[in-house]
Amino acid sequence: MECIEHRACFGGWQDVYRHASSVLGCTMSFAIYLPPQAAERRVPVLYWLSGLTCTEQNFITKAGAQRYAAEHGIAIVCPDTSPRGEDVADAEGYDLGKGAGFYLNATREPWARHYRMHDYVVHELPALVEAQFPVTGERAISGHSMGGHGALVCALRNPGRYRSVSAFSPIVAPSQVPWGEKAFGAYLGADHAAWKQWDACELLGGAAEKLPLLVDQGADDEFLELQLRPQLLQAAAAAAGHPLTLRMHPGYDHSYYFIASFIGEHLAHHAAALRGQAGVPRG
Amino acid sequence: MECIEHRACFGGWQDVYRHASSVLGCTMSFAIYLPPQAAERRVPVLYWLSGLTCTEQNFITKAGAQRYAAEHGIAIVCPDTSPRGEDVADAEGYDLGKGAGFYLNATREPWARHYRMHDYVVHELPALVEAQFPVTGERAISGHSMGGHGALVCALRNPGRYRSVSAFSPIVAPSQVPWGEKAFGAYLGADHAAWKQWDACELLGGAAEKLPLLVDQGADDEFLELQLRPQLLQAAAAAAGHPLTLRMHPGYDHSYYFIASFIGEHLAHHAAALRGQAGVPRG
Numbered sequence: 284m285e286c287i288e289h290r291a292c293f294g295g296w297q298d299v300y301r302h303a304s305s306v307l308g309c310t311m312s313f314a315i316y317l318p319p320q321a322a323e324r325r326v327p328v329l330y331w332l333s334g335l336t337c338t339e340q341n342f343i344t345k346a347g348a349q350r351y352a353a354e355h356g357i358a359i360v361c362p363d364t365s366p367r368g369e370d371v372a373d374a375e376g377y378d379l380g381k382g383a384g385f386y387l388n389a390t391r392e393p394w395a396r397h398y399r400m401h402d403y404v405v406h407e408l409p410a411l412v413e414a415q416f417p418v419t420g421e422r423a424i425s426g427h428s429m430g431g432h433g434a435l436v437c438a439l440r441n442p443g444r445y446r447s448v449s450a451f452s453p454i455v456a457p458s459q460v461p462w463g464e465k466a467f468g469a470y471l472g473a474d475h476a477a478w479k480q481w482d483a484c485e486l487l488g489g490a491a492e493k494l495p496l497l498v499d500q501g502a503d504d505e506f507l508e509l510q511l512r513p514q515l516l517q518a519a520a521a522a523a524g525h526p527l528t529l530r531m532h533p534g535y536d537h538s539y540y541f542i543a544s545f546i547g548e549h550l551a552h553h554a555a556a557l558r559g560q561a562g563v564p565r566g
Numbered sequence: 567m568e569c570i571e572h573r574a575c576f577g578g579w580q581d582v583y584r585h586a587s588s589v590l591g592c593t594m595s596f597a598i599y600l601p602p603q604a605a606e607r608r609v610p611v612l613y614w615l616s617g618l619t620c621t622e623q624n625f626i627t628k629a630g631a632q633r634y635a636a637e638h639g640i641a642i643v644c645p646d647t648s649p650r651g652e653d654v655a656d657a658e659g660y661d662l663g664k665g666a667g668f669y670l671n672a673t674r675e676p677w678a679r680h681y682r683m684h685d686y687v688v689h690e691l692p693a694l695v696e697a698q699f700p701v702t703g704e705r706a707i708s709g710h711s712m713g714g715h716g717a718l719v720c721a722l723r724n725p726g727r728y729r730s731v732s733a734f735s736p737i738v739a740p741s742q743v744p745w746g747e748k749a750f751g752a753y754l755g756a757d758h759a760a761w762k763q764w765d766a767c768e769l770l771g772g773a774a775e776k777l778p779l780l781v782d783q784g785a786d787d788e789f790l791e792l793q794l795r796p797q798l799l800q801a802a803a804a805a806a807g808h809p810l811t812l813r814m815h816p817g818y819d820h821s822y823y824f825i826a827s828f829i830g831e832h833l834a835h836h837a838a839a840l841r842g843q844a845g846v847p848r849g
Contacts, residue, residue: 293826345628350630350827540573544576
């Protein structure tokens with residue numbers, strides 16, 4: 284593991300590391316913010332999953348989350364959004380292949396060899412982080428758009444692994460929208476039965492743990508009606524009796540200006556859960 | 567004037583406009599953050615001047631300043647760093663020509679025709695902003711690196727025009743460092759007498775107004791010793807009896823992670839001055 288960026292930020296350190304991933308079979312970069320408290324004790328970790336086209340850089344440069352992480356004493360780990368490298372399969376378009384791993388384990392070629400972002404994000408990366416940095420085993424997870432989908436799916440598939448989960452503008456029902464249909468068709472094949480285990484709306488019914496979901500959505504998001512469709516999550520949560528706080532924000536779009544505006548409330552939500560308090564967000 | 571970006575952010579709006587500049591003889595873009603208070607009353611304006619290679623985008627995407635601007639009810643206007651367009655002179659290297667206007671009025675060809683960033687930033691842009699947006703005539707100014715130089719020089723050359731001034735990692739003595747020597751030699755010619763009116767350390771002795779200077783500098787800034795040399799500003803301020811708060815921050819570098827970490831304190835400093843309070847920063 285090699286440190287490739289090391290920058291003071293809000294009294295802590297915003298670092299970027301490069302390492303060999305055995306799960307993905309390639310070299311990966313991830314970012315980690317260590318708050319000032321990490322100089323003296325182990326701190327819990329929020330995993331942030333970014334959206335289509337992003338790398339580990341977008342969130343750390345644009346979201347302004349370090350201020351809140353420093354206030355609450357939480358580390359933030361940001362993985363890349365897909366496997367990387369010249370021998371990794373790719374496709375035309377920003378919504379399949381590199382930058383578009385969808386946080387699942389692909390089963391179809393040419394994707395199955397490298398595209399195992401679920402296992403990387405849920406298992407390999409936390410094991411590395413927990414072995415190498417001053418962090419506890421307490422984890423929270425959040426993300427944006429494709430990464431919001433990833434956060435919800437990682438939490439729903441892995442009961443007990445996260446103390447809290449939240450999402451900005453998530454793709455809540457990938458099986459029913461164009462982004463998800465294209466990606467799932469390629470990564471998982473045509474059989475829609477295999478898609479259900481990677482779809483938050485499908486997973487809600489069988490969730491073994493009723494971890495409350497906090498979802499913020501811009502009401503003027505340009506992808507709202509075609510790709511995001513939060514009302515499907517609302518219906519699925521109601522049917523499953525799963526606690527969901529869905530907040531619609533008039534005027535806000537899909538950009539990082541939206542994330543920046545509300546990331547402080549998400550950090551507070553995760554901090555409350557990581558402290559062992561009831562992590563119920565305000566409605 | 568044409569609005570090319572309009573995004574909700576911390577209850578206000580982060581907009582970008584394009585307009586024809588008569589001072590610069592080209593089309594320019596600038597960003598303006600309008601805090602929520604601007605929906606109900608006129609608000610004062612902080613002008614932010616960015617550093618080498620930047621456009622109007624860097625500060626608005628990376629500094630996280632909108633949160634504080636929304637708290638204090640201050641608009642933030644970010645101009646570009648040079649004239650732009652195909653017929654605007656340019657040079658090899660990132661430190662001369664486009665992206666490197668140094669906030670002065672050039673007198674030498676091929677630069678003199680378009681490179682009049684001082685007059686644009688101090689006069690034309692504020693006149694436009696004050697005519698078109700819900701703002702008062704109260705102004706503050708700040709910036710980073712080349713833009714920190716610009717903020718100090720604009721304030722020192724124009725007594726009474728700004729209520730407060732601050733800078734991050736400014737080029738305090740361009741006449742004495744490589745970045746400034748290259749730019750001033752090209753824009754102003756070889757005669758160093760002409761350089762003095764664009765050099766903060768030189769201007770301090772004759773300043774008609776003792777506006778307190780707030781300067782933050784990373785102690786691990788990679789440009790500290792060669793290009794920035796804050797001790798020259800400290801000596802010039804002492805000799806002139808000019809109030810200066812220079813804060814050195816161990817560990818911090820030249821990046822936006824440094825700006826983000828302390829921009830909240832600068833907004834508070836400017837807010838105090840714009841409210842008519844003594845704008846004396848903590849030491």
